[in-house]
Structures are given as structure tokens and as C-alpha cells.
Amino acid sequence: MIDMERVAYSYGEELLSELSLSISQGSFYFLTGPSGSGKTTFLKMCYGALVPTSGKLSVFGKESSSLSRDEIAYLRRKIGVVHQDCQFLDHLNVVDNIALPIMVSARSSLSDSLNLKELLNWVGLSHRSNALPAELSGGERQRAALARAIIMSPNIILADEPTGNIDWEMSQRLIRLLVELNHMGKTVVIATHDLNLIRFTKTSVQARVLRISNKTVQLAGSDL
């Protein structure tokens, strides 16, 4: 699903190098490491926002560096992304924000995307559908961002510090939703530095932990 072969990324100074790994369908990964270690860069490369400066990165069998601008847009429709700051359009209500991927994909029907009403029920935001993002709590925002990320039934869900701005109870609720998605066969990659969250998740799913250190990524041991 996501294959990296000696991938490197540099913002002038090299941040990541010699990344070689393969993320398969239905797996659950945590990506951990100190702030500034390159977790966000790693995820951005996975959804085509950044192109590796060297090496070969393939997503769904297509090499990211050879994708056209339109192909990258189509790729992002197959990958759900949840950011720490959620990235909503502040002037649109919750339902419009969640439906944004459907709107931009110019689909003629909702049949092959998830039912919006069921989705809102699932993330527990039915009563907040007409609220503006600014009116939501941190947890509600994250759940709305998750709903938007999965509305197109993507195969991969990438979450960048999704619990960074919410309390422990809300973090657990969000993780349960992500675990549920993984049980449905979705691949989940979560970037976090919250070890408690990783331990909590490991109680319900077989999650692997990738640690970024010294510019490269390693599979962490079972000590977590």
C-alpha cells in the first residue's frame, strides 16, 4: 500500500534519510519521535503533499514523484488525513466541512461514499451538524476531522497528532473510532509522541510502532 525505498527528504538540511519500509493493507502503525524529528514530513510524503528529495515512494503502486498535480488530488481522495489543527473552512458548518471531499470530487451521487447521517451518528456529532467549527470543542473538532477523513471510504487514514489538543477521555474516544476503522480493514497511521495513547491502543489492536530517530525510521520493540 505504502512502500518506501531509501527515501530521503531535505528542507535544505536533510531531515529524513534512508527510509525503507512497507505499510500493508489493514495494518495499524504509530509513528513516534521527538518534536521536529520528521513525523509530519513522513505523513506529508505519504499523501503527496511533499515529494521525496531522493529514493522511491509508492502509494497504491504509483510512484509519488511521477504523479501529476491532478493525480495527486485523486490520490488524496483515497487517503483520509486528520491534522492536529483539523484544518476546517471556518465559514462552513460541520456538515458542509465533512462533505467537502464529496463536493470536490464531483461525484454524482452519495452512493459510494459513506452516508453522511450515519457518519455523524458514528462520530457522535449529529446534534452539532449545523455548528461552525469555532463553536466545537477540541474533541468534537477532531471527531469532525475524522468524519471528513473517512467520508470517501479511504483505504488509508493518516492522523498527525490527532489527540494533541484534546483531553485523555476524548483521546480514548477518538482512538476507539480509529481502531474500529482498522477492524473494518482500513490502514491507520498515527503520528504521536503520546506513549500512553500507544499503550492504550495496543490493548485493543495489534499496533506497530515506528520510531523516527537519527533521521531514519526504526520499528520499535515491545517495551512500549
Next chain:
Amino acid sequence: MAGVEDYSLPNRYAVQIVPTNGFTSLLTFFSSASMAFLIVFSIAMSTAADRLAQSWSASLANSATLRVAAPLVDIESQTEAALNVLSSTKGIASFRLLKVEEQQALLEPWFGPNVPIDNLPMPRLIVIEENEGGYDRVGLKLRLAAEVPSAVLDDHTRWREPLVKAAYRIWFLGWLSTCLVLCIVVSMIILVTRAGLLSNRKVIEVLRLVGATDQYIAGAFVRKFAFRAFFGSTLGAVVASMALFLLPSKVDQNATLIGLRLEGLEWSWLIIIPVFFFILTFFAARISSLKILKSLS
């Protein structure tokens, strides 16, 4: 905004994906209104000049005046000779010697009424109307020179041509002004699109994150600007047409003004201008926004 119950995909165009920005909206609206106002006046000026040129070209094109300016003792015989020459010239439909009263009426604007012109050394005037094929001007001039040396043939081209030329230049300048105004509209739209896109980087980022193509993002911005330009230019065109209505009528303008107004089918410009503004702004905004989006990657 749609609720969950009534959420359907046709709403995708109704949802205001691009937030309303008061400054760029007003700028687009009022600039379009002002430019459409100026274009209506430029077109009115052009069409009026065109009408004037055509009327000047047509009204005296088939007529000429023969002036017999001989000393008083010879004037009657010279006039007679001139009439004889005209009667035997092919291509002349009719000719008529102006009566003294008619000549008096012609001079009235300058000398006032009841001027005793009998005592003045006035030339005699013969009005000539040519038929469709026209007459041989050079041949007639040569014959007159030989038989009536005091006669001067004036076919009006001497003063008609510069006037027609001037009217056509005004017509050209009117259209040139219209083109320049349209160039300003294109520049304005490019600047507004640029400002709109750069001030909405976050919107672009979010749309890209959820899989929007550049065409989709550009479309969202372009629709906004094109519709504003359309409504602005409609207002400008309507106000301009009202202003044209309020101008003095043709009669009031005497003969000295060119009659700045639209006539008949020319009023269709009031529909054509806003539609053209929409098309122009649509393409200008689309091309510039796609270019800017490419640079924002």
C-alpha cells in the same frame, strides 16, 4: 448551508466554499460597474459618430452646386449658358436655378431678414441632382471652363470628406476606448483574483487536502468573481443607459452636437456588455488563478 437531512450534491455549487471577502467583492463589483458605464458611453459615442458619418456621406453625395459668379451685366447670359450645358450633360437627373428669395433665405442667418440682395453682386446658384450612374465630373468641369468661365462646380467633396473622416475617427476612437477599458477590466480581474487567492491560502490548503484539483479550486474562485463582474456591469450599463436618456434630445442639440444616444438594436449592447463582462472575467480569472495555484504548490 445544508443540513444533514436535506444534504444533496447539487448543493455543491451553492455552498460558498470561498468565503466572502468584502474588499475584493466590492472592488470587483464597483470596478465592473464603472467600466461598463464607460463602455456604454464609448459605444454610444462610436455609434453616434458612425450615424453622423453615414448621414453626411449619403445626404449630399448625389448633389452638387453650380455657382455662376459673373459681373452683373453678364450674369444672366452666363447663367443661361450654364443651364444649357447642364441640360445637355448625361447623368444629371435634374437641375434647378435657385430663386432670389431662396438665396436670401440662405443668407438670412448671417445678414438677417429683408436684406436687399438685388443690389449686391450675388452669384447665381444652380442645384444639381445626379442620377444613379452619376455624371462625368471632369468632362463637365472642362465644358464649363470653356463655355461658362465664371461658373464653379462644387460637388461638396471639399468640405464633406474631412467631416466624414473626422466622424470615422471619432468612431474609431470610441471603439479604441472600449478596448482599452476592457484591457483595464482584464488587469483588474487578474489583480483581484491574485489578491483573492493569496488571502485565501488556508482555504486552498484545506481544499487540496481533501482532494480538490486546481480546476475545482480555480472554478470556486472564478465563479465568485465572474458573477460579481456580471452584476456590477449590469448595474453600470443600466445607469449609463439612464444617463443617455437624460441627455438633451436630438432636436435640443441643434445640429452642432452629434446626438450621443443608442438607437434601435444598439440598445442590445446593454445586454451584450454584462454577458461579455461575465465571459471575459471568467476566462481572465480562470487563467490567472490556475497560474497562481501552480505557483502555490
